[in-house]
Amino acid sequence: MRKELGTFVLLVALCVVLAILNPSFLSGANLQNLARLIGIYGIFSIGLGIVIITGGIDLSVGSVFALLGVLLSIFLVEWHIPAVIAVILIVGISTFLGVISGLLITKVKIQPFIVTLCGLLFYRGLARFIANDETKGFGSAQGFETLQAAATGSLFGVPTPFVILILISVVMWVVLHRSVYGRYLFAVGRNEIAAKYSGINADLVIAGSYVLSGLLAGVAGILLAFYTNSISPSSHGNFYELYGIAAAVLGGCSLRGGEGSIVGILIGTALLQVLQNLVNLLGIPSSLNFAVMGAVILAGVIVDQLLRQRRAAKVMK
């Protein structure tokens, strides 16, 4: 809990400063857009966080978004597949990609970094090939108006992605912090061998995390595609896996595995989005966007490390 607290304080401080420097931060339109982005990013960041808790990593998310976006557009606009079926197909495909990663990692025993790095390259290439390297979109949404409206709309003033994020968070909180599977995730992340010696099927637990991550990436991928409304296969989703990893790490997940929480990941996601917002609202050249984010994440991690060393020193005394 302590770990999340630090990031949470930083988040609140950032919001306060931003609100003072530019009151339009608190405007309805800005907050709505912020919530929408937090929703989309939060959904797949939770998936990445769970993978990271097992001690793994998933670098393929961004490319998967490109592939899913291209496919969704083709399904709906070109093949006129009913919206509900298209959604199920997309989420199913994304989950299936998670199954593939999981099997390669646990059965073929390839390191997660390598498997998902190959995924990053492969799915991006596949997306560009399928789309013929042309930008895809949803045009005037003939036949799937409801889906588009739902994905880009709001529920009682709260953007749909944010509502979905809250629902997913609640479910995933229970899974991670209250279910047996969740306990196994932490156990495997801390010490895979000892977990096996306690009778846990570590391979199944690890593969499961990639499947879950794939499932959540599918949901986020659909929302993202409708949010951008046009999918350029060579750039759609670029770097998104890194946003997810950054959010998870800021939220207290350790890349060594075995640590992390849903609340932390949510706070981390929000922090990243507020930072992005800060760059926009304070008129900082948008070319500095990445630099600001990198600097803040680094500062956060350094402070965390210093606090940890101080705590460790105290324990030693």
Next chain:
Amino acid sequence: MTQPILEMRKICKQFPGVIALDAVDLSIFPGEVVALAGENGAGKSTLMNILGGVSRYDSGDILVNGELTEINSASEATAAGISFVHQELNVLDNLTVAENVFLGREPRWLRLLIDRRKINSDTDSILQQLGLSISARTSVSDLSIAQQQLIEIAKALSVNARLVIMDEPTSSLTLTETERLLDVVRDLRSNGVAVIYISHRLTEIEQIADRVVVLRDGKNAGNLEGDAIKHDNIVRLMVGRDIERFYKPPTSTEVKPVAEIRDLRTDRYPASNVSFDVRGGEILGFAGLVGAGRSEVARAIFGVDPSVTASIALDGKRVDVRSCRDAIQNGIYLVPEDRRVTGLIVDMSVRENVTLPAMELYTRTGLISRSLESSAAAEMCQKLRVKTPSTETVAANLSGGNQQKVVLAKWLSLKPRLLIFDEPTRGIDVGAKAEIYELMREITGSGVAIIMISSDMEEVLGESDRIAVMHEGRIRGILERDEATEEAIMNLAVGK
């Protein structure tokens, strides 16, 4: 008399909750072999860690050649002429012998490139001095364990160490290899090098030591010199009383075996098969040298390495064990050799560790119930007398003995039929040891069968009802209690 090369005076060291060293004295002269003896947890390793600059000490003085010296790091120890030959091999097997010997202090050529010719020729001459007929260019991965151990000694010689500390150097060596190593120690002595020799093998100490310093519970328990260096005298000082066997006969032994193991083959010794029975209520000891294949047998029965064949029957019924999960569901449990790596998840709490193997017992409507977990963990801790501030304490913060009890708690909260202990009391202090033995007897009292693998001769002789002795992947013999002597076991263990 010459000056001692090393003098440690009134060294004190406290760990949270434990006084590890209480005013310990140790001195050694050039050309002397001092054996440091003591049970696990007596403070030997702590004392040596202090000497090696790995741990700090709270008070006391260290004098090297009569001068007050502070040793704060491994390199300062080396600079003081002190060199270590560790129990675990510290050689890198992707490098050659010479590269290992000069690791970290390679003579340079133009400050950039390693002067290969020099390290090879220097290493060759050291190897010759050690009577080793291998080339400095050999890759370490091609050497036997014994040769690798000698490389460590070569390392010590190459820095012109005046004091060499050997920590259980023979624990993985065969008898002839041990003889060779003892010869090397004698050579060192005649060259004026001082050697601190740590070993559990008292016969070796009898053969080699000029003086024995015995530690007990972090204090000097006494010194022995010359003719007084006798097995029984050392043990008496180590234990603090005459040797008495704790052995309690089983209350009842079922005639029918609980577990029948047939045709078990391990990856390490695929050519030899192992078959034996364990009866309910008995402790079947497994003796043998390190590397005899005992742990492999344990892991195979527990389903860790499922690639090997074995036919296992429990209470007359054939069970199929392909994974640890299968073993656990059949009531076969393992208390593994290395509790910090395989036995426990040390970063998790006592509660989480205890409940991990059978989470389904602690759920309500599919979700984990903390209160069920906590009460079960608390109950087990009380039953096994685990000393822990609370069940929420992280397992890493417990002492070795208490950690071992937590491993045991994992299994005793279930229904054991066959419980395998691999080195049950390694690194555990005397008091906790006795408690573990008592618990083992309590467990067998309810008809459970126990397999106890141990390299500690006293433990094997003191606790087992029968003793199976392994050598190179085979059971060479199973000794009944009345025919089990140290000699009989050793003869079987070396394959005679």
